[in-house]
Amino acid sequence: MAQVLEFRLPDLGEGLTEAEIVRWLVEVGDVVAVDQPVVEVETAKAMVDVPCPYAGVVTARYGEEGSELPVGAPLITVAVGAPASGGPAEVPQTEARETEGSGNVLVGYGTSDAPARRRRVRREQQVLAPVNGRPAPEAPEAVRPAPDVPGAVRPAPEAAEAAQGPVAVISPLVRRLARENGLDLRALTGSGPDGLILRADVEHALRTAATPAPATTAATATAPAPAGTRVPLKxxxxxxxxxxxxxxxxxxxxxxxxxxxxxxxxxxxxxxxxxxxxxxxxxxxxxxxxxxxxxxxxxxxxxxxxxxxxxxxxxxxxxxxxxxxxxxxxxxxxxxxxxxxxxxxxxxxxxxxxxxxxxxxxxxxxxxxxxxxxxxxxxxxxxxxxxxxxxxxxxxxxxxxxxxxxxxxxxxxxxxxxxxxxxxxxxxxxxxxxxxxxxxxxxxxxxxxxxxxxx
CATH class of the missing domain: 3.30.559.10 (Chloramphenicol acetyltransferase-like domain)
Structure with missing residues (x-):
């Protein structure tokens, strides 16, 4: 029977207490090896990969791309030990030999390169053991279907994009710039090779879309508030x-x-x-x-x-x-x-x-x-x-x-x-x-x- 282990954002050192998720490198259902990078984060010092100390099947991710997590917050959970019930994929013995993991969780420093292959287990085939008597964690809300009722959780933009296929951008920084300003990348025509969306394309679209905020009172109608692009100081x-x-x-x-x-x-x-x-x-x-x-x-x-x-x-x-x-x-x-x-x-x-x-x-x-x-x-x-x-x-x-x-x-x-x-x-x-x-x-x-x- 599989044991579900939780991997938390490790101590980043140098007095750093939080990090921003730039890009997930694994998805729910992926098989990961010991010290395989699972997420790319940006700190106040550098952009680095975080290696997971456990080998097994990813059962949940916490935090969307662009969100900030404090040190000690959950990153992912991994089913370690037995393979998912009824599925053809299994964790290689060399990867699952230790449920305690490698212990090497310093940001940007793993003890081995990422494995040459990464296999996915079908989500509907996963049967996970309870953790401390509680049900195994479900997939993040961003990937669950939302009922068509007021107040229902809607798929996050990243999840919707993943469902329709990724948009070709030159770097994760361009994707993040669009996300922070509420810009739909699918509405852009990239000027790069084969339609690749460049940073200049996003910045041009933001400049074009910038308009003064609508007046809500008579006083503001005569003096509209200045509009512009807000860039978070982080x-x-x-x-x-x-x-x-x-x-x-x-x-x-x-x-x-x-x-x-x-x-x-x-x-x-x-x-x-x-x-x-x-x-x-x-x-x-x-x-x-x-x-x-x-x-x-x-x-x-x-x-x-x-x-x-x-x-x-x-x-x-x-x-x-x-x-x-x-x-x-x-x-x-x-x-x-x-x-x-x-x-x-x-x-x-x-x-x-x-x-x-x-x-x-x-x-x-x-x-x-x-x-x-x-x-x-x-x-x-x-x-x-x-x-x-x-x-x-x-x-x-x-x-x-x-x-x-x-x-x-x-x-x-x-x-x-x-x-x-x-x-x-x-x-x-x-x-x-x-x-x-x-x-x-x-x-x-x-x-x-x-x-x-x-x-």
């Missing part, structure tokens, strides 16, 4: 909003900046890449300059313990860098950057940037930063006064590098000029320290040989 964007608000509230920040002649730095990079071997990125060189500057001015690699009224100077430099993605701004972290050379930094920046683009960064790769490098020059702007990434103490900003008139060796010349800015927590140091740090960075940009003193 997931990554919500976490960024909370962190930036906290930074502005708690940190008394100040900013100083300087223009620097980056011509020699650009020439040095060209010479490095011409010598063969892995290519060196500009941000890697700037990161190497940052770690050298932080060794001279360790006050800026610190955090403030407000409860203890102490400044905590940190030994390791975990260098964060701002990366813009479709899901919003994220800050991947290069751990122990002070011990890496330019080649190692280039490789790590490339790896983390690709993971950010695909949404596969883990919570560990998005936390623990001690100093942030913000290369806003990629957006074509010269300067900025960024908000410090709480609880760090400083952020170096780098603008675009452009040809400008510059006095070089007493002569007017066209040089590659960049604006550098340092936003710092005025509690950890005074302007003299901040100015010294920024001047050293500028000197290394103008004369890369200055770095030889610290290598």
């Amino acid at each position: 997931g990554v964007r919500g976490a960024v909003a909370d962190k930036l608000s906290r930074s502005r509230t708690e940190i008394p920040d100040a900013t100083c900046w300087v223009d620097a002649d980056a011509t020699e730095l650009m020439r040095a990079r060209t010479a490095m890449n011409a010598a063969g071997g892995p290519k060196i990125s500009l941000i890697a060189l700037l990161a190497r300059i940052c770690t050298a500057a932080l060794a001279r001015f360790p006050e800026l690699n610190s955090t403030v313990d407000t409860a203890a009224r102490e400044i905590v100077r940190l030994d390791a430099v975990h260098l964060g860098f701002a990366a813009q993605t479709e899901r919003g701004l994220v800050v991947p972290v290069v751990k122990d950057a002070q011990g890496r050379d330019a080649e190692s930094l280039s490789a790590e920046f490339a790896r983390l940037t690709e993971s950010a683009r695909t949404g596969s960064l883990t919570p560990a790769e998005l936390t623990g930063g001690t100093f942030t490098l913000n290369n806003y020059g990629v957006f074509g702007v010269d300067g900025s006064t960024p908000i410090i990434n709480h609880p760090e103490a400083a952020m170096l900003g780098v603008g675009r590098i452009v040809p400008k008139p510059w006095v070089h060796e007493g002569e007017l010349a066209v040089r590659q000029v960049v604006q550098l800015s340092l936003t710092f927590d005025h509690r950890v140091c005074d302007g003299g320290t901040a100015g010294g740090f920024l001047r050293y960075v500028a000197d290394c940009v103008e004369q890369p040989a200055v770095l030889l003193r610290t290598l």
Whole structure:
């Protein structure tokens, strides 16, 4: 006889207490193996897969795509042990060898790849044992037929779509954007290959459909409320909003900046890449300059313990860098950057940037930063006064590098000029320290040989 086990949303770590269901990877009636991913969730840190620690038949799912669940809430129930009565499908012995499961339920980390096959048991053939003397859980309400009476439960949009066949969209994020704004994807004509619905198609439809709310009283008839698209502050964007608000509230920040002649730095990079071997990125060189500057001015690699009224100077430099993605701004972290050379930094920046683009960064790769490098020059702007990434103490900003008139060796010349800015927590140091740090960075940009003193 089968035993029905309940799998709950596990502790996500890093202080995370909830997650949004982005996409279910299994359905009721599917056979799952130990550590097979069953749902894709989005936390405030990353989008990751949740592996199930049990092998058996999925008997129920909890939560629709787009809904948020707290840690500890039920995700699915799995019938473990005997196969469903009267059905041809059975749980392989290697999968059902343990009813206690693998125990590996950390988000995004399973002990094995998803199985090569996944078989479905017909729903009407399932005969499940009671759980603690109670009837086995039924399928979620979203997949039950609703009686045609007032107040009856209606099939959820996702269930209705599944019954009619899926709509081809470029990513789950596009599907979620349509769902959050009440947009029927079946009414759209995709502009992608073979009618694939793109994010631009959804956004265009939302702009077209936006109309002012109808007036309900004489007063509102003369002054209709403004209409627009509402975007929930949750997931990554919500976490960024909370962190930036906290930074502005708690940190008394100040900013100083300087223009620097980056011509020699650009020439040095060209010479490095011409010598063969892995290519060196500009941000890697700037990161190497940052770690050298932080060794001279360790006050800026610190955090403030407000409860203890102490400044905590940190030994390791975990260098964060701002990366813009479709899901919003994220800050991947290069751990122990002070011990890496330019080649190692280039490789790590490339790896983390690709993971950010695909949404596969883990919570560990998005936390623990001690100093942030913000290369806003990629957006074509010269300067900025960024908000410090709480609880760090400083952020170096780098603008675009452009040809400008510059006095070089007493002569007017066209040089590659960049604006550098340092936003710092005025509690950890005074302007003299901040100015010294920024001047050293500028000197290394103008004369890369200055770095030889610290290598």
